[in-house]
Amino acid sequence: MDVAITAFASSRQLEELCSALQRLGFRPWHQRDGCQGGGAGMELLYVAGGQDRNGAIGDLLAGRTRPFDLLVAGRDLFQVDSLLDHAIDFCCWPVDDLELVTRLKRVERLRIDRPSEDAGSRLSGDECRRLNLVGRSPLFLQVVDRIRRLAPVDANVLISGETGTGKELAARALHQLSPRSDRCFQAVNCGAIPENLVENELFGHVSGAFTDARRDQAGLIERAHRGTLFLDEVDMLPPKAQSALLRFIESRLYRPLGGREERKADTRIIAATNADLGALAARGSFRLDLYYRLNLLNLRLPSLRLRRDDTMVLVDHFLSRCESVYGRGRKVLHPFTRARVAAYGWPGNVRELEHFIHREYLLADSPVIVATPFAGESLPEDGGAIPEPPPASFRQAKQQAINRFESEYVRALLDRTAGNITRAARLAGKERRAFGRLVKKHGIDPQQFAAVR
Numbered sequence: 208m209d210v211a212i213t214a215f216a217s218s219r220q221l222e223e224l225c226s227a228l229q230r231l232g233f234r235p236w237h238q239r240d241g242c243q244g245g246g247a248g249m250e251l252l253y254v255a256g257g258q259d260r261n262g263a264i265g266d267l268l269a270g271r272t273r274p275f276d277l278l279v280a281g282r283d284l285f286q287v288d289s290l291l292d293h294a295i296d297f298c299c300w301p302v303d304d305l306e307l308v309t310r311l312k313r314v315e316r317l318r319i320d321r322p323s324e325d326a327g328s329r330l331s332g333d334e335c336r337r338l339n340l341v342g343r344s345p346l347f348l349q350v351v352d353r354i355r356r357l358a359p360v361d362a363n364v365l366i367s368g369e370t371g372t373g374k375e376l377a378a379r380a381l382h383q384l385s386p387r388s389d390r391c392f393q394a395v396n397c398g399a400i401p402e403n404l405v406e407n408e409l410f411g412h413v414s415g416a417f418t419d420a421r422r423d424q425a426g427l428i429e430r431a432h433r434g435t436l437f438l439d440e441v442d443m444l445p446p447k448a449q450s451a452l453l454r455f456i457e458s459r460l461y462r463p464l465g466g467r468e469e470r471k472a473d474t475r476i477i478a479a480t481n482a483d484l485g486a487l488a489a490r491g492s493f494r495l496d497l498y499y500r501l502n503l504l505n506l507r508l509p510s511l512r513l514r515r516d517d518t519m520v521l522v523d524h525f526l527s528r529c530e531s532v533y534g535r536g537r538k539v540l541h542p543f544t545r546a547r548v549a550a551y552g553w554p555g556n557v558r559e560l561e562h563f564i565h566r567e568y569l570l571a572d573s574p575v576i577v578a579t580p581f582a583g584e585s586l587p588e589d590g591g592a593i594p595e596p597p598p599a600s601f602r603q604a605k606q607q608a609i610n611r612f613e614s615e616y617v618r619a620l621l622d623r624t625a626g627n628i629t630r631a632a633r634l635a636g637k638e639r640r641a642f643g644r645l646v647k648k649h650g651i652d653p654q655q656f657a658a659v660r
Contacts, residue, residue: 367507391434410461438478
């Protein structure tokens with residue numbers, strides 16, 4: 208994270224501030240009198256009391272130095288009143304670690320969430336396709352823009368969202384748009400690693416560390432040096448691995464299993480979870496300090512039901528991919544199937560939709576795909592045959608829908624009344640003769656309902 212701090216402080220206060228920043232894992236540096244130099248990491252602009260404060264303020268307001276983010280000053284803020292409108296946030300001495308990290312997170316969030324002044328800075332359609340970011344709904348475009356803003360900020364990111372919303376795709380996009388894009392992207396599902404092997408997977412081991420360890424083996428953190436490590440289902444990490452990961456995030460140092468010396472790695476951590484990690488931390492199921500470290504920046508992915516406008520866009524994208532991968536020609540969904548797909552809730556989100564399209568593409572014998580029932584729907588009573596799609600005519604399709612409703616409604620009332628037409632008609636609010644015509648119209652035998660009572 209690159210944050211510029213302007214501190215109106217004494218030498219002792221400045222030393223305390225630098226120490227606090229170092230405890231929080233930053234690399235502070237400073238120059239006096241508002242002069243700033245180049246360099247990465249935390250930037251600390253120091254203006255000492257009694258020196259050329261007015262000159263430094265004048266340079267800041269005139270835009271001759273880098274704009275700053277956080278103003279740290281004494282309780283007597285009238286001395287720096289002219290700077291308050293130019294800072295994202297401010298705090299007063301004394302500043303403890305908790306307040307400092309809270310302010311820094313708020314500054315980073317507000318800085319990232321600012322509306323872009325340059326419309327050309329948004330990702331182009333070609334870039335989105337290259338990154339497999341498919342969609343056009345306003346909510347999805349907000350996510351894409353946030354990915355663009357988070358990518359160049361060299362800080363940990365926590366991605367949250369339901370299963371199947373594309374958390375790994377978002378992590379890969381963050382990596383590809385970052386200065387680390389030419390380096391390695393390592394992904395691991397923490398829930399898929401046996402508990403006794405997690406640390407070995409992350410940190411590696413040296414020869415002789417345990418039985419069958421015949422040679423050194425690099426862990427994921429080492430292989431992702433100067434790149435990105437993606438920890439999916441991070442909430443599944445066992446407590447010991449959480450502690451080791453926290454120490455690495457704080458110091459960038461780790462020790463392979465069986466090793467005597469610590470090693471250093473410059474690895475960006477992107478974690479993902481479909482659980483409420485904050486709630487888990489509050490209950491003690493996940494380390495609270497690790498949660499704060501991982502959640503320095505966050506990205507929330509919406510479910511597909513919240514971006515329904517993207518459903519058919521994704522369908523066409525997956526059909527095009529199937530055509531390219533399987534080489535079975537162009538196929539389309541029948542209009543009736545498209546309507547069902549658009550109306551379905553997709554509890555498994557984009558992943559469920561993708562698997563559905565791939566399956567139906569491969570099973571379809573004709574260029575027009577007719578969908579099988581979705582999860583949770585009952586199969587037809589004829590043994591599970593795929594129902595014939597309705598006619599293309601609106602009038603015919605409407606009549607077919609009415610007939611289906613009438614049949615299901617009449618059957619439900621006869622089942623409730625054990626086949627008694629008189630009672631069923633009374634419940635329906637219709638005359639017995641009119642209800643009897645509906646029974647006859649749909650070929651329903653009332654006796655079949657009486658037989659099951």
